[in-house]
Amino acid sequence: MQMEEIYQSLGVSPRVYEYGEEVLAGLKERFEAIDRVAEYNQAKVIGAMQKNRVSAQCFAATTGYGYDDVGRDNLERVYADVFHTEAALVRPQITCGTHALTVALSANLLPGDELLSPVGRPYDTLEEVIGIRPSTCSLKEYGVSYRQVDLLPDNGFDWDGIRAAINERTKVVTIQRSKGYQTRPTFSVGQIGELIAFVKSIKPDLVCMVDNCYGEFVETIEPSDVGADMTVGSLIKNPGGGLAPIGGYIVGTKRCVERCAYRLSAPGLGQEVGANLGIMPAFYQGFFMAPTVVAGALKGAIFAANIYEKLGFRVVPNSTESRHDIIQAVELGSPERMLAFCEGIQAAAPVDSYVRPEPWPMPGYDSDVIMAAGAFVQGSSIELSADGPIREPYAVYFQGGLTWYHAKLGILMSLQKLYEAGLVELG
Numbered sequence: 111m112q113m114e115e116i117y118q119s120l121g122v123s124p125r126v127y128e129y130g131e132e133v134l135a136g137l138k139e140r141f142e143a144i145d146r147v148a149e150y151n152q153a154k155v156i157g158a159m160q161k162n163r164v165s166a167q168c169f170a171a172t173t174g175y176g177y178d179d180v181g182r183d184n185l186e187r188v189y190a191d192v193f194h195t196e197a198a199l200v201r202p203q204i205t206c207g208t209h210a211l212t213v214a215l216s217a218n219l220l221p222g223d224e225l226l227s228p229v230g231r232p233y234d235t236l237e238e239v240i241g242i243r244p245s246t247c248s249l250k251e252y253g254v255s256y257r258q259v260d261l262l263p264d265n266g267f268d269w270d271g272i273r274a275a276i277n278e279r280t281k282v283v284t285i286q287r288s289k290g291y292q293t294r295p296t297f298s299v300g301q302i303g304e305l306i307a308f309v310k311s312i313k314p315d316l317v318c319m320v321d322n323c324y325g326e327f328v329e330t331i332e333p334s335d336v337g338a339d340m341t342v343g344s345l346i347k348n349p350g351g352g353l354a355p356i357g358g359y360i361v362g363t364k365r366c367v368e369r370c371a372y373r374l375s376a377p378g379l380g381q382e383v384g385a386n387l388g389i390m391p392a393f394y395q396g397f398f399m400a401p402t403v404v405a406g407a408l409k410g411a412i413f414a415a416n417i418y419e420k421l422g423f424r425v426v427p428n429s430t431e432s433r434h435d436i437i438q439a440v441e442l443g444s445p446e447r448m449l450a451f452c453e454g455i456q457a458a459a460p461v462d463s464y465v466r467p468e469p470w471p472m473p474g475y476d477s478d479v480i481m482a483a484g485a486f487v488q489g490s491s492i493e494l495s496a497d498g499p500i501r502e503p504y505a506v507y508f509q510g511g512l513t514w515y516h517a518k519l520g521i522l523m524s525l526q527k528l529y530e531a532g533l534v535e536l537g
């Protein structure tokens with residue numbers, strides 16, 4: 111088998127290939143542990159599909175109002191069983207993760223209520239949803255106030271601060287699992303469980319919502335297993351398995367999810383409407399594939415962490431830390447290195463491999479942003495992608511890969527571009 115040659119034909123030099131193999135040799139046990147989680151989660155998904163008697167009937171397209179949509183309703187039962195919740199809302203009409211979170215929040219907060227984030231600043235797009243940055247139709251405009259308790263300097267929860275922030279108006283607690291574009295660690299499901307137990311011990315009727323983006327199937331349990339009333343995410347990330355072309359999900363208590371359905375469609379209509387337009391095969395098959403796809407993405411993240419840490423760069427999480435999402439940050443320390451890294455990721459893509467990513471002034475950011483992605487589904491970040499703002503510490507956020515082999519190629523190509531440009535030395 112001429113492995114080195116096929117890589118060389120794609121542009122990876124023997125020296126870079128060899129460097130990668132050296133690093134990989136030390137990762138066998140970690141990869142085995144990831145495979146075991148995937149195996150467990152695969153069984154969980156198959157079990158839910160069997161229990162709910164998924165059949166060809168579930169894959170039929172519906173149009174118009176979509177009344178009695180068997181496939182849609184059954185998929186929601188499958189999600190509810192995998193996440194161990196009473197109810198689920200899984201819809202192509204939920205356009206993205208931000209939309210899913212917006213539906214969950216606005217359905218469960220009424221004028222005069224307060225939203226609390228006990229984990230610091232939320233994801234960028236939620237700042238406008240909440241009204242932290244003034245925005246049309248924000249929760250703030252509808253009379254919902256917001257309070258935030260930052261993490262302690264050691265990234266731990268500020269238990270006293272959280273206790274003090276909970277008041278008679280506090281209604282929903284929002285907990286973001288993944289670090290997003292921050293440098294704090296991602297929370298484990300166990301940590302999220304502790305936090306939920308704590309806030310509910312202070313005020314039992316609080317509704318706890320977890321932003322689960324990038325976290326699904328990374329562990330064998332989900333936030334819904336540790337007390338979350340709503341667990342929310344995007345189908346063009348982990349649970350869509352790379353096959354879902356759009357969509358979002360909310361799983362949780364019947365009471366909360368019902369409210370979300372009324373907010374998404376209309377009071378009185380709720381979950382009864384919403385045609386599937388032929389998307390069900392992709393949703394079912396993507397969910398079926400998701401545990402394996404997530405495993406591949408995790409292996410890619412760990413490979414990248416080990417390569418770049420060995421080269422002397424700071425990586426978050428570091429090479430040995432346990433993982434709770436699929437994101438890998440690499441602090442490259444210069445704009446040139448960021449560009450070269452992203453060029454390599456782009457050059458490894460099955461789609462748009464011939465284009466060269468350029469930094470551009472993206473709305474909502476105070477510096478130019480560079481993005482590399484060559485995806486089958488536009489903007490899908492379960493597919494191999496990298497991005498980051500061109501500013502100190504010049505960090506790229508790397509994620510995804512529908513297969514481990516593609517993730518591996520992407521990382522080797524990123525290293526190749528850095529090596530060719532003389533921006534790293536391979537020991």
Ligand SMILES: *Cc1c(COP(=O)(O)O)cnc(C)c1O
Pocket residue numbers: 206207208209233235286287288289290321323324344
């Ligand atoms: C991706 C993401 C979202 C929502 O993103 P969309 O681009 O709207 O799908 C929200 N929170 C976190 C932590 C995310 O990673």
